[in-house]
Structures are given as C-alpha cells and as structure tokens.
Amino acid sequence: MLEIKGLRSYYGESEILHGIDLAVPDGKIVALVGRNGVGKTTTLKSVMGLVKAPEGDVFLDGVSLRRMPPYERARQGIGYVPQGRDIFPQMTVAENLRLGLEVCGGRKQDAEELYELFPIVKKFLARKGGDLSGGQQQQLAIARALIARPKLLLLDEPTEGIQPSVIQEIGDAIRTINQKTGISILLVEQYLDFALELADDCYVMDKGRVVFHGATGSSGKEEIQQYMLAS
Amino acid sequence: GCGENSAMSGGSSSASGDTVKVGLLHSLSGTMAISETSVRDAEKLAIQEINDQGGVLGKKIEIVEEDGASDPQIFAEKAKKLLMNDKVATIFGCWTSASRKAVKPVVEGANGLLWYPTQYEGMEQSKNIMYMGAAPNQQIVPAIEYLLKNGRKKMFLVGSDYVFPQTANRIIKAQLKAAGGEVVGEEYTPMGYTDYATIISKIKAANPDVIVNTLNGDSNVAFFKQLKDAGVTAETCPVMSFSIAEEEIKGIGAQNIAGDLVSWDYYQTTKTPANEKFVAAYKKAYGDDRVTDDPIEAAYDAVYLWKAAVEKAGSFDVDKVRAAAGGTSFDAPEGTVKIDGDNQHLYKYVRIGKVNANGLIDEISATDPIKPDPFLKSYPWAEGLSAGSN
Amino acid sequence: MSQQKASEALLSLKHISVEFDGFKAVNDVTTSIAPHEIHFFIGPNGAGKTTLLDVICGKTKPAGGEAYYAGVGNILKLKEFEIVKKGICRKFQVPSTFINLSVYDNMRIAINRDKSVFGSLMMRKRYLDTKKIYEVLHLVGLDKKSKERAKALSHGEKQWLEIAMLLVEEPKLLLLDEPVAGMGQPETEKTARILEEIKDRCSVAVVEHDMNFVKSIADEVTVMHEGAILTEGSAEDVMKNEKVQEVYLGRGEKKHA
Amino acid sequence: MDILTILFNGLSLSSILLLAALGLAITFGLMGIINMAHGEFIMVGAYTTYVVQGILMPALGDGYFFCSILLSFLAAAAFGMLLEVTVIRRLYGRPTDSLLATWGVSLVLQQLARSIFGAPNVNVVAPSFLGGSLTLLGVSMSYKRLFIIGLVLLCLLAVWAFLYHTNFGRKTRACIQNRDMAQCLGIRSKRIDCLTFALGSGLAGIAGCALTLLGSIGPTLGQNYIVDTFMVVVLGGVGKLIGSISGALIIGIASTVFEVGSTASIAKAAVLFLVILFLQKKPQGLFALRSRSLD
Amino acid sequence: MDIKYWLQDKKNLVFLALVAVLLAMPFVLSLFRLTLLGKFICYAIVALGIDLIWGYTGILSLGHGVFFGLGAYAMAMYLKLEACGSALPEFMVTGGLTSLPAFWKPFASFPLAMLAVAGLPLLLALIVGFATFKNRIKGVYFSILSQALAWAFVTIFIGMQAYTGGSNGITGFTTLLGIQLQNPMNLVSFYYFAVAMLVLVYIFCTWLMSRGIGKILIAIRDGENRTYFTGYDSSKYKTFIYCISAVITGVAGAIYVLFAGMISPKELDIAFSVEMVIWVAVGGRGTLIGAVIGALLVNAMKTGISETMPDMWLYFIGMLFVLVVLFMPKGLTGVFVKLYERGKERFPAVRLPFGRRRSASMRGKGAIS
Ligand SMILES: Nc1ncnc2c1ncn2[C@@H]1O[C@H](COP(=O)(O)OP(=O)(O)OP(=O)(O)O)[C@@H](O)[C@H]1O
Ligand SMILES: Nc1ncnc2c1ncn2[C@@H]1O[C@H](COP(=O)(O)OP(=O)(O)OP(=O)(O)O)[C@@H](O)[C@H]1O
C-alpha cells in the first residue's frame, strides 16, 4: 500500500529525517513509535507532502507521490489525522465532517456508522469545532478523516487527551474499520500498549532514523519496549 | 557664455549656454493631479511654441519638471530644489492655495519667481509671485453682483473644508450683508467627500434662490449628480460655481450641470482670434477630446508674459524681470491681459457663463478688464477681511 | 470533604458555574485544593475540566461562584497577570510558548521576578537566575537546546519547555492541563518524579487522562462529569466507583498498564 | 428635516458603504489580507463602466449598464486574480506584509489609471431610467439610491448563499482557517484562495460600477473609500457578514444624523471617534468571532 | 549599558559608520541636499520609533503621522508666533479671529513649546494606548483604529482653519530664538543637531531593547495571551512602548519643521503614516539599524526617482514596496545578515561574533500577532 524509500526531510535548512524506509502492507496496521522529537510527525507530514522532502520518495500503490501537492495525495486516498487535530475552529462539527468528503468531490455519504463509533460527534453537530473540548476534537478529527473512506489512514497520536473508555472505543473502531474495509493504517503513538495491541507491524524511530522494525508478537513487544527505553 | 551674471540671483546661472531652464511644478500624482496635469500641459505647449519661434533672448527654454504630489511640503521641497539645485530662471506651478503658501517662503528666501495660474481667495501678495488667476474682485465679487442683479438674493453656500471656499464665503457674506442679500445656509465638506444626500436635503429645506458652490475636485461630481437626481434644477435654483471649468465639467457630465452658472475670465468658447489659435494648438497637441479652460489659459499666458517681461528686461535676472513685468501685456486667448505692477496680479476680463449641453460654457455677461484688487481695498464692506500683506 | 479541610485549603472553589450560550460547561462545582497536594481532575472529554482551570487562572469569567485563595480572598475578579503574581501558574492543553524566542529567553521571561515595566527595564542577567534556568532545563532535558528557538521544538519538547517555565516561576499553585499528553513512558515517569519533588513547595492541580500517571502520584482525585463533580477521593476510591467506570474508564481499565 | 428623510439618507449611505465594503469583508474579513488596494479595485470597476459605456452605449442604449455591472465584476476579479497569483499568495498569514505590498500595488494602479485614462475625471452617463426620484411619505428617494440599495441586497444574498450554502463556500472558509489541513482533505487551496480573492475584488468592481451613478471616476477615486470600508468591517467584527451589515448601518446612519445637526467634517470626525470609543467596549467588533484557543 | 558589549554588536558598528558618513555630508553636499538629508534624518528617527512598536512589539500603527504632526505643529506654532511678533498669524485674520486663541498662548514660550513637542504626543499616546491596549484591542483592529484616528485628526486640523491654518498648514517662519532659519550656517548646525538626536535616540533604543523589556516585547508580539499567564500586564508594556515611540516621533517632527520650513496636515495623514512603516520594512524590522537605513534609503530613492521621472516614479516606488515584501521579508538587513552568514560559512577563518543576542528578534516574522 504505502512505501517510503530513503526519505529525507527538512525544516528550512535543518535535516530532520535522515533517510527513512518504511512500508505499510495492504490492509495492515503499522505502528510508528519513538520518543519525543525523533521525527514521527515529520514522517507523516512528509507523506502528506507538507514538509520539504527533496530526497527519497513515497509510493502509494506503486504510484510515486513525489510530485504531488498535498491535495492530490489526499485524493489518492490518504486520510490524515494530525497531531493537534487541526479542526476548523470557526466551522460547525457538521461542516467539518462535510469537508472530509471533499476528497471524493464533496458527495454526501452515510455517516451513521461514524456516529455510532463517535456518538459525541453526532451530539454536537451544530456546535463550532473550536468550542469542543480537546478529546471531542480528537474524535471529530478521526471521523473527518474516515468519512471519505480512504485507502490509507495516517493517525498521529490519536489517543492524546482522550478519556480511557474512549481510547478503547477508538482502538475498537480502528480495528473494526480495518477489518471491515481493509483500510491500511499508519499509526504514530506514544501509548505503546495501545499501539502494539492494534498493530501488525512496528517501526521504532530515533533521531530521524528507523532503528528497529519487527512484528508485534509477544517476542517483538519486549524488544520494542527495550528500544523505546534505550534510545 | 551669457552676458549678465550676478552671482547671488537665483535666475542667472540658469541661462548659461544656449538654453534657459524653467521649472514646472505641479501635482502629477495624488488628488490634485486631476486638475494640475492639464495646466502643466498648457505650460509645455506655450514653451514649445516659444522654442519653435526661437526661444527667449535667443535661448531655448529647457524644462525641469517636478511632481508636487498634492502635498504642500513636497511643493516646498521641490521648489527649493528647482531654485537652488537646478537654478531655474523661473517656476510655473502650483494650483491649490496650500501649495502656493508652501512655495511662497521658498521663492521669497531664494528670490525666485513663481507664476501661479489659478484663481484664488486673494488676501496675499508677494514680490516673488506673479498671480495669473483671478483675484476675488475678478471672479467672486462680480458673480455675486450678477446674481443679486438677477434677483437671486437667498444664497446657500456649499464648499470644501479648505482655504479658498472658506475665504470666498467670508467675502460673499460681507458682500451680501452690504448689498442686502441673504445667506440661508453654509456647509463645508471634507475633501473627497462623496455623499451629499444630507446637504441636499438641507438645501431643499432652506429653499434658496441660488447655490453658491466652492467645492473642490471630486466632490463636485458627486454633488451635481446627486443634486440633479434630487430634482433641484437650474431653472428653479441654479448653482453658481467658482472652481468648475470645462475640464471639470467633463468629469461631472454635461447632462448633470447644463444650465448652471460659473464665473471665470476665459472660456473655451471665448471669441478672440488668439483663442481660436490657442484652442486649435492645444487640441492638436493633446487630442481633440481635450478642452481648454481658465486655469489652462492662465498658465499658458503665464509663460508668454514671462517671456515678454524677460525681453523687456533684457535679462533673466529675477529682480530685473520683476521690475520690467509691471505693465507688460499679452494678447491672451481671453483678450489682452496686463500685469499690474503694484500687486503683480493681472488685469482680467470677467465673464459670467452658463454651461451648455455640450459641456462647454456660453458667456452670458462680460466686462472690460478689471484691475486686480486682491485685498478688496476698493470695497468698503470688505474692511476687516484682510490682514495686510503677509 | 470535611469542613476542616476547606478552611485550611490553599484554594477553595465555591459553586462555580460556567455557561456558553446557555450550555452549562461547568455546573455548580465546589471543591478545594489543599497545600502541598497533587490534586487531579479527571473525567470524560468535555466534562469541563479545562474550563474549570480556565476559571481559576482568570481566562474565563464564570457565570457564578467564588474562588478563595489563601491569604488573598476571591480571585475571580482579578486579571490573568494579577492571578499569576499571586502565585497561580498555568500550563495549557496545547503547548504555548514564545516561538520566536530561544528556549533560554523563554525561561528568562518566566523567571523575571519584577514583572512591571519598570522592573523589566532594570532586569539584568543574574548569575543565580542563569544557574537556576539551566538546572531546570537540565531537569526536563532541554539544556542542550537552550539556544534553539521554541518554534523548532517538537510537540513533546514544547510541553517540557512550558513545564520548565512554570517551574522556575516557583508558583504556589500549579495548574497543569494534560502535562503528559504526547509523552512517552519514560517522560511520563519523569514528570511524575518532578511533580512529587515540587510538591514540597507548592500544590499542583492536574487534568489528565493517563490513569497510571494519576494512580502513581495523586493525593486527591476529583472526577467531573457533564460539568459537575461526580465524586472525590483517593485514586483507588474513585476508580472503584461504578459510575466512574461507566462514564469514564470503560470496561477494561486494567489494560491501561 | 424630517426623520424619514434622515432615515432614508442614512440607509442610502449605509448601502453605499456596505457595497464598497462587501468585497473587503471577504478579502480582509475572511482571508485576513489587509488589502489597501481595495479602493483601486473599486476604481477598476468604475473605469470599466466608463469603457463599457463607450463601446456598448451606442448599441444598447441604457442597457449597457447591466452589461457593465457584470463586466466590472469580471474586470476587477481578473485584477484580483492577477494580484493573488503574483503577490497575495505568498502573504497569507502575514497581514502586515499584505498591507505594505498592497499599498504599493495601490500606488501602481493609481498611476496606471492616470497613464491610460489621463489624470482628469471621466464621466459615465447614468441610464436614464435611473434619473429622478420617487417621493413617498414626503421623502424624496432618488432612483439611483434605491437601485444601489437593491443591488447591495442582491450582492449580499449572493455572497451569503455562496459562502454558507455551497461546497465552494465551505471550502473557502476551510482554507482561510487552516490552509494545510484543507489541503490534507483534498482541497486545492491555492485555487480556492485565488477564486475567493477574485470574488472579493469583483465585488469591489461592482461597487465601482454602482458608484459611477453617484460620484466621480478618477484615479484617486478609491482613496476616498479606504478608511470607511475598513471601519465598516472592523466595527462589525472581522469574519462575519452580519457584522459588516450592521457596521455599515451604524456608520451610515450615525454619519447622517450627526451631519444634520452639525457639519460634514464634524460628523465625519465624530463618527470615527465614536467607532473608536465603541471598539473600547467591544474590542472585537459587534459580532466577534469567539474562539477558545490561545491567540 | 556596557559599551564593550554594545560595540560587539555588528549592527551598532554599522550605525557608527553611517553616522561618520552623515557627519561628513556638510562638506560634500549642497545646502539644498543637506536640508533634504536633514529631513531624512528626522524620518530615520521616526523609523526608530516605528521599529520599537512594530518591529519589536508587533503593534502596527497606521496613525503615527499624528504624533509626528503634533510634535511638528507644536514647533511650528512657536516659530509662527516668533515670526509674527505681536501680530496675529495671517490665517487667523482671514479666518476671522481677532485675538490669539488661548491654546496658542503657551506656544509663545520656547520652553513650553518644547515641552509640548514631547508632551502632546505623549499625552495622546497615553490616552489612546491606555484605553485600547487595556481593552485588548490588538492586531489589525488596532491598525485600522489608528488609521481612523489619523483620519479624524486630519479632518479636524483641516476643518479648524482659523486655528490651525487648515490645509495650508503653518508656513512662513523666520527665526528660532533669534537664529535665522534660512541662513546656511545655521542650517548646517541644525543638521548636526539632527544627527546628534539620531545618535541619541538610537543609543536609547538599543539600550532599551538590550534590557529584559526587549525580550518581553518580542514575547508580546509572538504570543500576547501567553504573557498574561506568565504574569505580565502586557497592556502596560504596550502603552509604555507606544508612548516612547510617540515621543520619539513627535521630537522628530519638531526637528523636521526646521528643515521643511512648514507643516501641513498632509504630514498627519495615513499615506505618510504607512510610508513610515514601509521604511522600516525595507530596512528590516526589529533591528533598529534597519529602520535607520530604510528611512534614509527609501527617501533618497523616492527623491531621486521622482526627480528623474516625475510622471513615473509611483510605479517604481509601488513596485519597490511589493518586491521588498515578497523577496526580502526581513528587509535589507535580512539580506545582509544572510550574505554575511554565507560568507562566514565559506570563510570560517574570519569568524566574527554577529550579535547573537538580537538574532531572535531578527528572525521574527513580525506579524501583528
Ligand atoms: N517547524 C519546525 N521547524 C524546525 N524544526 C522543527 C519544526 N517542527 C519540528 N521540528 C524539529 O523536528 C524534530 C522532529 O519533530 P517531530 O514533530 O517530527 O517529532 P515527533 O517524533 O513527532 O515528536 P513528539 O512525539 O514530541 O510529537 C524535533 O526535534 C523538532 O525540534
Ligand atoms: N467557548 C465555548 N463555547 C461553547 N462551548 C464550549 C466553549 N468552551 C467549552 N465548551 C464546551 O464545554 C464543555 C467542557 O469543555 P472542556 O474543554 O472544559 O472539557 P475538558 O473536560 O477539558 O475535556 P477534554 O478532556 O476533552 O479536554 C465541552 O462540551 C465544550 O464543547
């Protein structure tokens, strides 16, 4: 599904990613973990085309995204839930959701499923996005990314600021969606247990590099934990 | 090598070689460019004609042009530059009183000479300025006399919040008081004001015989368009304007102002041989759609009067030119004009005109040349209006 | 809560209510924060926790209620900066730092004691201040980045910087909104350690969803739900509460290991 | 003067202010661009009307005016688009810089008008069916003013429907609020920005066309509207159409009322001071956008 | 302030070099050019004031012309009364006044007039600043508001013709404390006085910004709300710096009158106020030296171009503003710093410490927060 090859990314003059290789197989959930500031968010942004990445390439279903602007990439079927949520603060929840449909030309689609997953979203449809609480915004952001049924979902710390019961629900939701629609997911997480339980595959990053890659079986889990603590 | 040189005088070094430098100082940008560019064009035309005829004292006139940018302070600065840096023999320039007041100390300090083309509010006299436009007694006073004579006694005064209108209206009020007229309203609007609904309502409520208009520039367009729509017509209540000439009428639209009155010394339709030539030359130079008007003509006259004075003096020296200027005359498009040696204003004709449907002005009453009286000293009712020459 | 505890409280909130266009975000909340305690506010998303902190620090004016601060009185009438001067400092849910200043300068602005115009005209670099800034930066692991502009920090690093800025201010009451959000396991533990340490010097009110973190250091926990207080008590107690489990923790709270 | 006349005059002034400010409500209020060249876009509309009149009036008679409304819109929109692509595009999120650059643009456009049309004012002949006035309840209402009130209502309705009831409008608002995120949702933000700016500029063009009915057409025409239009948007509250409407109503009616009792200059200064005082009470304008976020 | 420290900052050295050049100018330039340069130096002083509030604090004032005008009018009123002696200024007579209005009377005294030069801008800034900043009017709201303020003042100044000279302004000065204004030697002295004032104001500004307050102003620019929660009453800071800026601008206005020989409401206007900001933008905001260079350069260019192409100069100036904003967002100073740092990379041997202290502010994007 997604393949990142030798990606180098820059903020201004400073190089943040020093050659990332990463793959998300079809229909799989892949976790990307690492300590603060190692470049996880930057990796996702590079996939979306939001940061300068003059070297390396990103492929979606074998198609190079390199020359595409962010909106093209989104239209290729990538849904993105950024860290900090980036809800449109002056628009209602309903409008925020409708915008999620722009990728596929703004056609109305059934959102009932999503309302089931995130009842809070339905409850506050008429409220302005910016007035929601942190956790409510997070849920809205995920719903917004899912509504257009992307092929690939990029999730940047979706559990940040979410109450425990909803974390479980989000976990369940991700799994359900993944199983039902075969969507592939690249998940950046600090909450290791959550990530490892969901993911089939895991990458560990440190200082702009991938330092470990392995499956999330019970043996892999320990190794990953070690990497996290050591790095 | 030029003959006479007196190191201290501003004009002398300008006349070295085969040319003599003169400065043109008008607003080519900003709000006043609307009026001043045409005046500048007239000056250039005159200079071109003079150069074609061999120049002044055998020297071709070389133009140094500056943009006053509708800002008095820039006018002062540029005047200084023309006099001190370029050492021009004389300056043709300015339009607004503000720019003239700014340039005045500069020409006085450097002993330069400014030829000022516009009608103005009077109450001023400088030995370094030649006033080519009408003094109040050559425009305002006769116009009010004309109105009174025709039974229009109730007047509503509308003007821009600015020196010329305010002073003009003070004169008018004094005159009316003496002559038994009545001011039924007086309104001023800021420069560039465009909504006259309220003032027009006030005018209608006051029900005057005539509106005396001293608005400047853009505001006139708005005023006349809106006045017309409100149903105030030239028949019932004409407008007498002091700052609207043919050029402004083009912007207002003849249909909006036809039938209204103006007071000037010259119109494009003025019937003199000199004017026929002048209008033809001006249109040839700048296009058939251009019109001539009073300030344009005055600016044109200024160049020729300067030439005459220089030739009379046999020198470009400012003091000598000034000394020679008194009594110098020129067969201007408006008729023969003459510099009054006492106050450096012009003897001018006064013509009351009526705007016609083509946007030109028909003369409906005219006088012989009137002696300029900038301080209105010959009018007893005007006592106390002026502060002496300052 | 006992009458006695309220009287010796550092901050006691009485009948605080906040309304947004008729929506009651906080509804008649009465509680208090004792000296030297780490007091957690937990509860579902949208329960009104952040709003409550907003009220305490002066950002939001409540529809009703009072907040008594030891030695000062009702602080709800004061402006934000006046409240800060009384020793109540606040960390926001979304990290907020001065992005165009260096990490070090951010700290200097925070440590400045006399915050009047005249005071900062006279503000000088003081050796002791610098030493203290570096100590705190070292503590949060940003000493090597002291010359970086705050803009160039990652999300987590900004969180740390904000915490560090609060620490050098030596507040009497620290308000933290989700301090460990976006932090990894080791960082979360480090935060817990730091909070335990500063508890000697001040009280801390924390909003957090990470239950391990709550359990590890909480002295007192207030659970909010739909703007009101659901229950209060020790971490153990409230987690046992059925209602809390139902609306907040969910079925497998234990998985949260 | 009777109260109804004052009311109508005030309403008329409000409608003119609103028409002139409507485009600014979009480019400044929504997009955050302090467009000092807004007045010059009004000027572009006015000159377009002048040109259209010259070409079409012989053939269409009074009907030319309707064509010129459309063409003024298109001409100003085209200028706006050009400006967006070359300059504004790089300045989103930098309001002061946008102010400085557009100030430069306004100087250039003024001079351009001078170079093309000459410095003196030009004249547009208003369609004859708009001449004269209607007297109702003792209030004389000129047809031109009534027409402008109608036009502004129409424009408002169109803009409102467009922004709040079309996909495009929603995308527009999304781009304005968070350009990066909008892109991540598959929105071509550059195109949207460009079209939105063109829309705002085009509305200025319509204003220019309508203003030829009442005022002058010259290179400095736009300068007369800069302060007023910004005040309208700011008084109402940036980012809200309803704000701009009430801003225009307040300034228009207050100006008229003051002017009845005093002079135009005093009225003008008094209204400005009043607005300044009012903003002390409501720093974000009448209809402030509330937001929870810090900054 | 530590002089050694001050001298370590390259920008200050550039300033000193510039001052040296300015000091030599009377030996090089004609009297007319020198007066012009004198005006530009006044503009440079204004630019410093603008840089304080805009470059450092992020407050964009579009009405600083009012402060400039107040200072200038205070000076002009004094000069006018001195020129008129016991007579009434002519515009009052034409305006119908018979005696000097009461508010003019203090301006007959030089010390009182000088007090007014600083005091009037200070008073107005205090009122405006206190009210608006206290009520948290900021960003574009403040800019538009200050613009309206300028507009209102211009309208009033023009409207009260008998009292202010209307749109003519005040002209026709002769002497200052008996010193002939037009005398060449005296003009040279005025010029040196202006340079001295520039140096003084510059040193004062660098001193101010080297204090903690400099950092706090930047903090206010970048995140005003956060400063409340760090314990700062930002409205007081903003009022303070706004007042300082207003006084600097007013003083510059007063000196300016000596060179211009007049003052008119045009110098209070929005157009002029916007130009002030542009000088700083061209030179580079938040650097002080940039403001000085920008003011001198832009005005020199404006004069030069308008002299050579009076019909076309607006195109050039207009394009200049656009291009600077687009391609030199940090102004000339930004370009030089970049070149310098490039050079440093390429020739590491000639490493010199380039005032790291202020680098943060230099990089600031300076949006109106
Ligand atoms: N806008 C920026 N400009 C310059 N540097 C940046 C910028 N954003 C992030 N960085 C730097 O890039 C590095 C990687 O940041 P990134 O946000 O990708 O980290 P992260 O792994 O997502 O961390 P976290 O878990 O804290 O979110 C950090 O060291 C940070 O300092
Ligand atoms: N300005 C506002 N306008 C309208 N509603 C608001 C506003 N601010 C907050 N709310 C609502 O008030 C409720 C409480 O919000 P608050 O941010 O305090 O929740 P919280 O407990 O901090 O949640 P979280 O854990 O998700 O951060 C939410 O439902 C939110 O939507």
Ligand SMILES: NC(N)=O
């Ligand atoms: N002097 C004039 N007409 O302004």
Ligand SMILES: [Mg+2]
């Ligand atoms: Mg991250």
Ligand SMILES: [Mg+2]
């Ligand atoms: Mg919260």
